[in-house]
Amino acid sequence: MTNRVEFMSAPSNWPLPKSSIRYLIPKPMIEQLELNVVSRGLFPLAFGYYENAHNHAIKRLEHTDHLLIFCCAGKGTISSPHYNQTIMENDILMIPKGITHHYKADSKDPWSIYWVHMDGHLFMQFMDIIGLNKSQLKIQILNPIQIKNEFEQLMETRHQGYQLNSFILAANILKKILSLLTMQLPALHVTPQKDFNLITFNAFLEENITKQLSLDEMASYMGLSKFHFAKKFQTTTGISPVKYFLEIKIQHACGLLDRSSKPIKDVAAVLGYDDPYYFSRLFKNVMGLSPKQYRLSRHGH
Structure with missing residues (x-):
């Protein structure tokens, strides 16, 4: 059994208000997700939603899992050895394991974000398809309502108890979210023009x-x-x-x-x-x- 679960990157310890969510999947469940043929390609380790996240910030020198952040309001910043960028509303940030990084909410207009820590080899394949790499970690999405609805479905899975089937469902919702991001390719590869929308x-x-x-x-x-x-x-x-x-x-x-x-x-x-x-x-x-x-x-x- 791999020991990466024992040393997964921890979510931030940002003080959690009632309007926000932080949900960690039990380690025994993660071990089953690693082995299950349906989920092992991509599965969540923890996920949540931080609303109007004043003073939210985290710095990771060792990042041992993959991270997906969807900024649905406000803004923040991300910095890494190869990348520095402002994260705006409707941006998706994908940080692969091994990338030292520091991100934080804007002090005047703090972001609201959905986030997922995850593992599995499909994450890097999705990054390749979308066209992201360590020097380009974000995309702006075309259909934020659709993506937000999928994140809400992911959040709902936490109400189904610590059952393997509910975590397999969460894994497949996560795959759907990343699959939907591949439909954002036109926004990545074509310079926006005023005369074409x-x-x-x-x-x-x-x-x-x-x-x-x-x-x-x-x-x-x-x-x-x-x-x-x-x-x-x-x-x-x-x-x-x-x-x-x-x-x-x-x-x-x-x-x-x-x-x-x-x-x-x-x-x-x-x-x-x-x-x-x-x-x-x-x-x-x-x-x-x-x-x-x-x-x-x-x-x-």
């Missing part, structure tokens, strides 16, 4: 989900030439804007097929397709199943 464009597509938008119409809405828009969008998302819109339409179609008994021709019409056979071909190209097969098989997945 993916969130704004998504809202435009949702408003026009019943229409057949041309590339010219999309580019015109974004105030760009067709060529410039198509190139920038491909760089940002990895796919063309036309295909991106189609995939959003198919997601809506799946929801309608799941939640209603509408005939397939009516589902097609809702999404702007007069020809249900053409719609079915598009659906199958994306999903690998026809709309009819999808509806029949949904309870088997």
Whole structure:
């Protein structure tokens, strides 16, 4: 049995007000999580939430586990031998084991943070996918509400008692949080431009989900030439804007097929397709199943 659990980096001893949470997982449970095939790739050691954390600060010369911090309000700072940065609202900070560091809440506008100490080899793999390293420890997330909801689900697992299944659930929520962070890649690899905003464009597509938008119409809405828009969008998302819109339409179609008994021709019409056979071909190209097969098989997945 490894002895890293015995020497895990301790959470801060910041005085805990009623509005905040600090939850340490019992060492016998951690030992089981290390061995369980479902959890051993990534599992929490401790987690919590500090609200309006005045005077919160910690310095670790020896950091023996991985740490994830989500700043949901206020701000703070992080310093390490390779990295110094202000942490703002909606920033995620990922500190791998072995990195000497010092972080603290801002004195005038102290942060509120969700935090998780964790272990497992998947942490470094997620950092690689996201594009973080010892010289770049943070990203700003695009959908903070979604991430906050997942952290709240993680906090709730502490009410289920010291049961292995509840800690396995916590481990998988943690994996989901890191998986969601991989969806922030456009924000990492594309320099923000005033003339291109993916969130704004998504809202435009949702408003026009019943229409057949041309590339010219999309580019015109974004105030760009067709060529410039198509190139920038491909760089940002990895796919063309036309295909991106189609995939959003198919997601809506799946929801309608799941939640209603509408005939397939009516589902097609809702999404702007007069020809249900053409719609079915598009659906199958994306999903690998026809709309009819999808509806029949949904309870088997």
